[in-house]
Amino acid sequence: MNEFLEQFLIESRELVEQATGDLLALEESPQDHDRLDSAFRAFHTLKGAARIVEFDAMGRVLHAAEEMLVAVRAGEHPVTADLISDCLSSLDQVVQWLDAIETGGDLPTVAATTVDALLQRFEKADARLAPAPVATGWAEPLAALHPSARTAIRYAPDEGCFFRGEDPLSLLERVPGLLALDLQPTAPWPDLVAIDPFACKLVIVALSTAPPGEIASLLTTAAGQVQILALAADAFSSEAQALLQAQLLLVADREEENFTGRFAAAGNVVANVLRAQGRASHADALLRLVAAGDADGFAAALQNVLRGDDEEAGEIARAPQDVVARALRVEVERIDALVKLTGELTVVKNAVGHASRLAQGGADPTALAPLLKEQHALLDRLVSELQRSVLGIRVLPLRHVFQRFPKLVREMSASLGKPVRLLMEGEATEADKAIVEALFEPLLHVLRNALDHGIEPAESRAKAGKTAVATVLLQAVRDGEHVVVEVRDDGGGVDLDRVRRVAETRGIASADALQAMDEASLLELLFAPGFSTASQVTDISGRGVGMDAVRAAVARLGGHVSITSTAGHGTSVRFLLPFTLMMSRVMTVESGGQVFGIPFESILETVRIPRAQITQIGAAHAFVLRNQTVPLVDLAAALDLRGADEVRSDEANIVVTSFAGQLGAIEVDRFGERLDVMLKSMDGLLAGMGGVAGTTLLGDGRVLIVLDVQALLR
């Protein structure tokens, strides 16, 4: 997939989430203009993005949805449940397309019927609207005097506007690229004495070089009194067209060694041509893309300009800033802290350079030692500060994953016929990007369970004297080096008798053992592979993944899941997650002549035992540790690094670890040292390699492979 499409995917998903959140909020409070504007902007930008990647079907569907929101904004259409549903289903379709792009690597082929079905929904809604009054002829006289105008505005302020604190002229003053204003009376002026100075009896016609869309969004406060007309932009002269085409070719070949210069030169020429043709705003937009080094964006924008697609060129003008803001998402203070650290590091670097010159000059090593030691201490402090700062950049608020749930819960609630209110708390809580992004699936599963199994049917709730609308709370809290995410429902709690019955019929535990189990142990059974308490498999939670999958997913993040339940009052599922994934403390071990790292958190202890105590069980080995049999894996043999005729020492060095609640052990040739490392996960060809948690660079430049002990023992 090309980078362009990748960026499109990232951006589109965020916009879909934003639009979904806004639509749901709008349904709750239809008068919320901020939400309406935000939803409109999301649809608008999404449409623009679709057109940039030339995904026609998506553009058309979104355009129809956007038109509906425009009508709502103009007060011509009320916010109805149907309208929200129509808009949401267009987003659903978009998500499906995005998924298809992600898996297929390219734009999917879209059946015309899919698009038509969606468009029809909007057309039906649209038919209920009265056609907007169209008056023409007012723009031409003024526009003829200003050929560079792109937009004409006709503003007929309400007569009593002055009494409402409205100031028509100051409103128009904010219009960008204002070229001309023409004021006319709404009716012939009466005698001077008869004029009411407090009534605004004017029609104002204004011209601007800005695109219509930009002006429309500015004048929303005066909607209903304003007409906005796009003036036909002058076609480019044939010379201008030829020049622009040539620049497109100039940036097409990225392989040339002098591409930076060529790209910048092409950018200058394009900007100059556009300015010469009276399109300064396009020129600026394209120059911004050049400054950002975005050759793809530049080429796409230039193509749109050539095609005369003004609106899209305008959209691109705003897009690059948004993209940069989204891609980085780093507070200025964090960058400043890094800059400051870089400065301090430079000072230390210079001091070390000075010491090395002294050493070269034959200085006494004992005299140099204190100097070096001091600088080392300084460096130590700075590097740990740097690591902390960089970690800070990697964190994201959990809002990123939380915001996807209101819509999903709404759908589940509707399909199950259980009215549910989702409350979210602590969305601003931060955690490592990797954790935030991996939380969606597990949380979704737990939420599904809460709605499907946790919350009782309406009649049971009524009998228990509970509110008809159930409540599910999704909550995040930072707790020291951990982040706790909890899903709590006010349903009936886990039915322990049912758990016993199911566990028995599925052969998970014997009847006697089950009777002896306390509540906590019974709840623990929910995490057993293949366990499900649902008597009927519904289309919502019966998807073949159980709580065991949730626990495994959270374990991969270094976290832990637990369930608590109070009969009649509800169930709570708690995720305990590490705040960050990146800093790892590892112990180095040597095996088969190579050095590996083992994450400290997976090491229970290290032991040295006589080889005679290791017994062979079938093809595997084991030894006894404090009356417990522990399976043993020889690391060198597992990695095929053991020479057949190698003489083994009499004592085995063993790392004891725990695996899925059981003890497991790994034999190594030698224990090494303890290190704090920045773990880099494997990517590219090696991404799917099992048994490896990541790599890190050692002080001497060697790469240390850090083992995933769990995977090794599996």
Place this chain on the structure above:
Amino acid sequence: MTKRVLIIDDANLVRMYYRDALQRAGYETAEAMNGLEALEYLLAQPADLLIVDVNMPTMDGLTFLRALRRQALPLAATPALVTSTEAAQVDINAARAAGANFYLVKPIAQDLFLRYVALLCGGAPQGASR
């Protein structure tokens, strides 16, 4: 602001022709006999547009363009119009590969030449007599 055009051509007559046309249209002009002279000139002061001939002694036009585009910004980004008597597509492609923004085949009608120059410079000089 006056736009400065640097004319790079080894033929006196050609330089004179461009100089005359450009100055009457209100541009400021400068001249260089070959690519090397042009580079030296540009390292000392910027130009808004370069008119580049291809076949020149010491340093030809395409070598000059490649060297120019490798310079630091903003120098590397100076717009360049290549004018040549060669009209074959290979020549046009070679000029583009070297970093030329546009290519015109000589001889060029004066009004057309000035229209291109005006576009490449971001607009014709104000109040100039044509």
